[in-house]
Amino acid sequence: MKDIKPAILLFIIFTIICGGIYPAVVTGVAYALFPKQAAGSFITDKNGKEIGSRLIGQPFSDPEYFWPRPSATAEFPYNPLASGGSNAGPTNPDYLKTVAERVKGLRDSGISGPIPAELAQASASGLDPHISPEAAVVQAPRVAKARGMAEADVVKLLNEHTEGPQLGMLGAARVNVLELNLALNGLKAD
């Protein structure tokens, strides 16, 4: 078969091009143009130490912090090494029990009215860094009380951290929970 030689050689050549040269070029261009994003959009503290990525959510459960979405990652919530969703089906009894428990926890924290869906339902990645502005607003009274702040000040900070749809139309309005909580801690330090 005279096609055996091209089969092997072409495969080797394209492994070098697509698996070696191409990612190397992309990495070079990425670091030249967008070094921060290429490295993982890390947030650094005053000493330049990396204290988290703005794209990777963290778990918060204390009342003085805004709470993120429930996370279904393995081992513990917001485990970045085990990204993934609950994969619970809509009629699964265990899943419905979990949601009922989450609703009870949110009610106990003082939220009345319909619970914003994303606070009761886990994200796809388990690392979702965002909640909707509505889901943040309902938490503002609790956060204000726990921190001894005026609710208006918390809402003001919250509004500063709300992003609208991208380019005015893409996606949904959202609040980055980690950044908002770090900003709250920053206020305390001042």
Place this chain on the structure above:
Amino acid sequence: MNTYEWLQTIIFFVLLLALVKPLGAFMARVFQGEQTFLSPVLTPCESLIYRVCGVNKDEEMGWQRYAGAMLLFNLALFVALFIMLMTQHLLPLNPQKTPPFTWQLALNTAVSFTTNTNWQAYGGEQAASYFTQLAGFAVHNFLSAATGIVIAIAVIRGFVRRKTSLLGNFWVDMTRCTLYVLLPISLILSPALVSQGVIQNFSAYKSVPLVQSTSHEKPKLDEKGSPLKDAKGNPVTQNATPKEVTIPMGPVASQEVIKELGTNGGGFFNANSAHPFENPTPLSNFIEILLILLIPGSLTYTFGVMVGNTRQGWMLLGVMLFILIGAFGILQWAENSGNPLVTKLGVQSINMEGKEVRNGLAGSNLFAVATTGTSCGAVNTMHDSLTPIGGMMPLSLILLGEIIFGGVGSGLYTMLAFAIIAVFVSGLMIGRTPEYLGKKIEVREMWLSILVILTAGVTVLILSGIAMLTPSAVASMANPGAHGLSEVLYAFASMANNNGSAFAGLNANVNFYNLAGSLAMTIGRYIPAIAVLAMAGSLAEKKYVPPSLGTLPTDKAPFALWLMLVILIIGALTFFPALALGPIVEQLMMVGT
């Protein structure tokens, strides 16, 4: 849908349609061996490759040799990846000291990436080294995509050529496809994704402190690392409070683009395009959905140009668009209506389980239909957690045979097989000899077309049936009852149609699914591919029949409508019983209780 969602959906489809013509025309030039604006740079590279490989670029192949070359090349792909997965602990670029795959998982994964399926029974951040991701998965993303595209091109040549047995040179087509089409688009759009926050580096995974450490119950392990159980058989747990977490890194952007462009779908991370490092913003989400539909959509125009009547291509694209938008509408309605069982607990009525906030409902649903209408299979939403009727949309798009845009190339050639069936059936109804694009459709073409469109479906039904009778396969279901059946049906539909997405609750890394799945992916990829090449061979040898008064015009709206009906009827006849027992029963249970 709110105003933003309407706006972004409309802009999406307008942009897609605007890109179909330029890219389609460009691909037609590439595969007809004409000069393009990239030729000055790429022709020397191309010639060098042919010289090194000993390819005579003017030597054309008959269908048998074309198919043989395709199979040999795919065998090389498979063997190389299989070995790589089994030995990745010995290879470079493995900062996390990732261990090798088991042979069953390596077999399944190597078949999966070679067949353009990208079914993943492993989680990328824990199981694959950087070397495996680059030299293995990324390379396969390019080459399995190119394989699909060049088969479609050979089939188009079968329609165009007269009284010849030659369909082109497989090596030349593969080289031109990769160099002129896949690499340039990937090179341009990878940095665009990085600008949005998709990572691209070779660092070791990074540890960061948690702002608030939270405690959780962790299973206690014995000295050998297996979980301890108490006297009653319940796992023993201990309280753990992690103070820091480890964030995975890697060359993601370069992989992300070709994963979507080549309708491959294998995620760098377990969460695939839901992971904020793979798809960080609504704009990156928009680009990724566009990439998924770009080549399959444009190939319809390439087809039109090559057969000398672009309306033939627009007609196929129209059918695809209509069904895709219909499925999107139903999915959007279902997810917006939410899950009444959850609403009853006091939660807003919209289903956000398994979705990301930044993508919004429309951005999640558009991705879901695009990735399953094509054979991509990347996900930004966990399909397992969609409402039952919502989840039936991606499942149905896969079961229709991956023709609603379809995989790169494979979507077009399968769609052409459907067109032949439609022409034949209508020919029977009006008592004329069926013709398509000036070629008489005879018994041989009919047999081969049927083989193309029914192989995957039959495989799905038989293997799902066997799974239901296999205790270890049933034990893998994550959700009880009707939803569990949907998980298994989806798994085999996804593998046999080379999609690769999953109702991911199903624990697929068990021997049954790894082995039966490998079989399904192999059958689903190569039997239709060989059948369609054989058909191209027989069409190329026929003479051209000029259209007469009795010829059914295949570039007009009535034929589009007819083709759509044929597709939907064949889909419904094959799968309605299975769908009735899975998603439809579950929907009734959900609404009724």
